[in-house]
Each structure stands twice: as structure tokens, then as C-alpha cells.
Amino acid sequence: xxxxxQQQQQQQQPVGPPQTAEELNSGGGMFVKVMTxxxxxxxxxxxAVYATICEQLVDLxxxxxxxxxxxxxxxxxxxCDPLVTAAGHKITGRQRWTPTPMQLQILERIFEQGNGxxxxxxIKEITSELSQHGQISETNVYNWFQNRRARSxxxxxxxxxxxxxxxxxxxxxxxxxKKTKPEDLQSHMPTSMAEDLGYQxxxxxxxxxxxx
Amino acid sequence: xxxxxQQQQQQQQPVGPPQTAEELNSGGGMFVKVMTxxxxxxxxxxxAVYATICEQLVDLxxxxxxxxxxxxxxxxxxxCDPLVTAAGHKITGRQRWTPTPMQLQILERIFEQGNGxxxxxxIKEITSELSQHGQISETNVYNWFQNRRARSxxxxxxxxxxxxxxxxxxxxxxxxxKKTKPEDLQSHMPTSMAEDLGYQxxxxxxxxxxxx
DNA sequence: CTTTTATGAATGAAGG
DNA sequence: CCTTCATTCATAAAAG
Numbered sequence: 001x002x003x004x005x006q007q008q009q010q011q012q013q014p015v016g017p018p019q020t021a022e023e024l025n026s027g028g029g030m031f032v033k034v035m036t037x038x039x040x041x042x043x044x045x046x047x048a049v050y051a052t053i054c055e056q057l058v059d060l061x062x063x064x065x066x067x068x069x070x071x072x073x074x075x076x077x078x079x080c081d082p083l084v085t086a087a088g089h090k091i092t093g094r095q096r097w098t099p100t101p102m103q104l105q106i107l108e109r110i111f112e113q114g115n116g117x118x119x120x121x122x123i124k125e126i127t128s129e130l131s132q133h134g135q136i137s138e139t140n141v142y143n144w145f146q147n148r149r150a151r152s153x154x155x156x157x158x159x160x161x162x163x164x165x166x167x168x169x170x171x172x173x174x175x176x177x178k179k180t181k182p183e184d185l186q187s188h189m190p191t192s193m194a195e196d197l198g199y200q201x202x203x204x205x206x207x208x209x210x211x212x
Numbered sequence: 213x214x215x216x217x218q219q220q221q222q223q224q225q226p227v228g229p230p231q232t233a234e235e236l237n238s239g240g241g242m243f244v245k246v247m248t249x250x251x252x253x254x255x256x257x258x259x260a261v262y263a264t265i266c267e268q269l270v271d272l273x274x275x276x277x278x279x280x281x282x283x284x285x286x287x288x289x290x291x292c293d294p295l296v297t298a299a300g301h302k303i304t305g306r307q308r309w310t311p312t313p314m315q316l317q318i319l320e321r322i323f324e325q326g327n328g329x330x331x332x333x334x335i336k337e338i339t340s341e342l343s344q345h346g347q348i349s350e351t352n353v354y355n356w357f358q359n360r361r362a363r364s365x366x367x368x369x370x371x372x373x374x375x376x377x378x379x380x381x382x383x384x385x386x387x388x389x390k391k392t393k394p395e396d397l398q399s400h401m402p403t404s405m406a407e408d409l410g411y412q413x414x415x416x417x418x419x420x421x422x423x424x
Numbered sequence: 425c426t427t428t429t430a431t432g433a434a435t436g437a438a439g440g
Numbered sequence: 441c442c443t444t445c446a447t448t449c450a451t452a453a454a455a456g
Contacts, residue, residue, distance in 0.1 A: 041434095043255065045320070049313040050262025057269035096432050096451065120443090143433060150446065151431085308436050308447070355437055362442065363435080428455065439444075 097140045102133040107141070111148055118145040309352045314345040319353070323360055330357045 099107065110126060118126075118141075127138045311319065322338060330338075330353070339350045 045316065047259055047262060049317045050259065050266055052313040053266045054262060054269060057266065057273060061273060098452065147431065359435065
């Protein structure tokens with residue numbers, strides 16, 4: 001994995017760790033490993049892989065057992081991120097940046113200025129300026145402009161579509177505009193596979209829970 | 213278990229107080245996740261559990277199935293069958309390739325092996341192998357490696373924006389980029405943290421026979 | 425508290 | 441390779 005190249009911090013960090021860390025620390029000047037977002041991302045993915053595979057297998061198993069085959073509708077939205085939102089508080093680390101009103105105003109102004117070219121150098125400058133009004137990184141700025149532009153563009157398209165074409169016929173550019181109900185045929189609410197399989201393992205369970 | 217959380221259907225996260233995050237954010241502090249060795253161990257165990265469950269499920273499945281594996285195998289890449297003919301106009305369901313978890317894992321493993329040179333021949337091999345786990349083309353593989361590397365690299369150089377405990381700074385300039393704001397980018401000395409969360413774990417495996 | 429919306433971030437693909 | 445764009449995912453914020 002690529003966290004081999006990531007940083008390692010050694011310190012007492014009061015952020016979030018459960019009792020376990022507490023114990024270790026009080027046990028006598030402990031080194032605490034710190035995971036970066038990327039490290040966690042990788043880990044999360046790896047776990048997600050297994051989770052998904054298990055999910056699929058269980059699903060498959062059920063289908064066979066009950067002579068169901070079908071399921072085309074629900075299979076479509078397979079995605080592998082059961083971990084983060086699920087058990088993930090302690091593991092979850094993703095916090096997303098939220099621009100302060102001040103930052104937003106500045107960004108908006110720059111965007112309007114028409115210099116629609118957020119060059120690399122420019123990003124640095126902007127970031128620097130904005131950091132006076134709150135925590136921010138170059139990536140944040142970069143993403144913001146990307147998103148801003150993309151969404152602005154998209155709105156243009158939609159508006160144009162509404163004006164020129166009253167019909168819902170030859171819509172080629174950006175197909176599904178989710179101005180309506182985004183709830184189509186989704187929400188395959190995966191059930192707990194372990195329970196269905198009657199699987200239970202005290203040792204493992206406790207191990208998993210101690211992460212929480 | 214609670215990995216049953218899926219996409220789109222988002223719910224409130226009762227565990228991570230957003231206020232805290234916001235405070236930290238505004239305060240200019242960095243988000244760090246602390247992990248003790250023990251926690252790491254727990255995580256490893258969890259992964260091992262998944263691995264074992266998968267193995268057992270596969271075995272179970274094999275012993276029961278005759279050749280009904282299409283549903284599960286194609287899970288990751290089945291698109292929009294039910295929708296296409298609905299409105300008469302072109303509904304492009306999904307047009308871009310999405311790696312199945314299994315494919316992702318394989319790719320990730322290859323990537324981490326360090327043989328950072330995905331030669332033409334190699335691409336073919338990989339594609340061939342991956343196609344056993346879902347629809348894929350050589351272009352997909354090629355792009356994946358390109359993106360993976362590029363993004364990994366970028367993350368490297370941005371990794372330490374707000375590092376509280378880095379004491380050793382080895383200034384690493386990007387070849388085609390100059391740094392004008394000393395406080396913006398900081399390079400640090402990455403340390404190897406965890407080799408591999410290899411999922412082989414006999415002890416856990418031994419405790420998991422109850423699936424049958 | 426639950427559901428919906430707005431938007432930051434991740435990522436496959438294309439261009440140069 | 442590196443940058444840019446388009447699309448999608450996940451979540452903070454807003455609405456109910």
C-alpha cells in the first residue's frame with residue numbers, strides 16, 4: 001500500500017480515540033500512530049472490498065436459495081462504501097471543508113471576474129489570501145473552482161434546454177437532470193449478511209466493536 | 213453489523229458531532245486520526261474477518277452452485293437495463309467504467325508492487341486478469357494507472373499542509389512548480405507505518421467455521 | 425429526528 | 441506524464 005510513504009506522527013492527540021488509546025498512553029509515554037486521510041482511505045477501501053464481496057455473495061446465495069434470480073433492478077447500484085457511514089466514527093476521518101461566508105464572498109468575486117482560468121499560481125495566491133479568514137488549502141480552492149465552473153455550465157445547459165425545447169425528445173447532452181425525484185430505483189438496502197447466515201463469532205465481534 | 217449503509221440514502225450521523233469538527237476547522241487545526249497499535253491490530257482483524265467470510269462464502273457457494281454465478285459476478289457493472297426503452301429518447305445510463313471491488317484490489321496491489329511501469333504488454337496481462345472480475349478494457353487499466361500515479365504524487369506534495377508534529381522538513385521542490393508561499397506547502401519526511409494489512413490471519417480464521 | 429438539497433471531494437477519461 | 445473536464449459519491453446544511 002502506499003501509506004508507506006505517508007507521514008507518521010508521534011504525539012498525544014486528544015482527538016477522538018477511544019479508551020484504548022487512553023490506556024496505552026497512561027501506560028507510559030506512548031507513541032501514537034496517526035493516520036492520514038489517504039491512509040484511511042486506502043484502508044477503508046480494502047475493507048470495503050471485502051464487505052462488498054460478502055454482500056454480493058450473500059445476495060447471490062439468497063437468490064439461489066429462494067429460487068429468485070431477477071434482481072436486475074437492485075443490482076445496478078452496487079457501490080462499495082459500506083464502511084465509512086456505517087461503523088465508521090472512529091475510523092471515519094473525512095471532514096469536509098466548508099467555506100466561511102467571507103471566503104465564499106471572495107471566491108465568488110474572483111470567479112465573477114471572468115478570469116475563468118484558475119492557474120496553479122493563482123490558486124496559491126487565493127489560498128493564501130483566504131487562509132486569513134479561516135482554514136483552507138489549495139486543494140479546497142482548486143475543487144471549488146472546478147465545481148463552480150462545472151455547475152455553472154450545467155445550469156446554462158438546463159436553462160437553454162428549457163427555452164429552446166419544450167419537448168422531452170432529443171435530449172442528448174446531459175441526460176438525467178435530477179430536478180425531479182432522484183429516487184428512482186435505488187435503495188437496495190443491504191441486509192446484514194452475518195445475521196442471515198447465522199454467523200456469529202464473539203471474539204471477532206468484540207474485536208470489531210472495540211474500534212467504535 | 214452495520215455496513216449495510218448504502219449510497220444516496222444519506223442519514224444523519226449521530227456519532228460525529230459536526231460542531232466539534234467545525235470548531236477544529238475554524239481554529240486552524242488539522243484533522244488527525246490517531247491510531248494505536250492496538251487499534252491497528254483490531255482493524256487488521258476486521259479485514260481478516262472479511263477475508264475469511266469471503267473465503268467461506270465462496271466455498272459454500274461453490275458447493276451449492278452449479279453455474280448460477282452470473283448475478284454475483286456481474287454485479288458491479290450492470291447498467292440501466294430497465295430504463296433504456298422507457299421514454300424513447302436516449303438514456304445513457306452510465307458510460308464510464310467503474311472498477312469492481314475485486315478489480316480495484318488487484319489493481320491496487322499491482323500498483324503498490326512498485327513496478328511503476330505499466331508497459332503495453334503488462335497492461336494486456338492485467339486487463340486479461342481483471343476481465344475475469346468484470347467488464348474492462350486495456351484503456352481502462354491504462355487510465356487507472358495514470359490517474360493513480362498522478363494523484364498519489366500530488367497528494368504527496370500536499371500531504372503536510374498543517375502538520376503539528378513534523379520536525380524534520382526536507383524541502384522537496386516540485387520540478388515544474390515553484391513555491392512562493394513558504395507557509396503553504398510543506399514537505400515532510402514520510403515514514404513507513406504499516407507494511408501491509410495482509411488479511412491472512414490464521415487465528416481469526418480458525419475462529420470462523422460457524423458459517424457452515 | 426428524518427428527508428431533501430447543496431456542495432466538497434473523488435475519479436474515469438480526454439487533451440496536450 | 442500533467443492538466444482539465446464530466447460525472448458521481450458522500451455529507452454538511454437546510455427543510456420538514
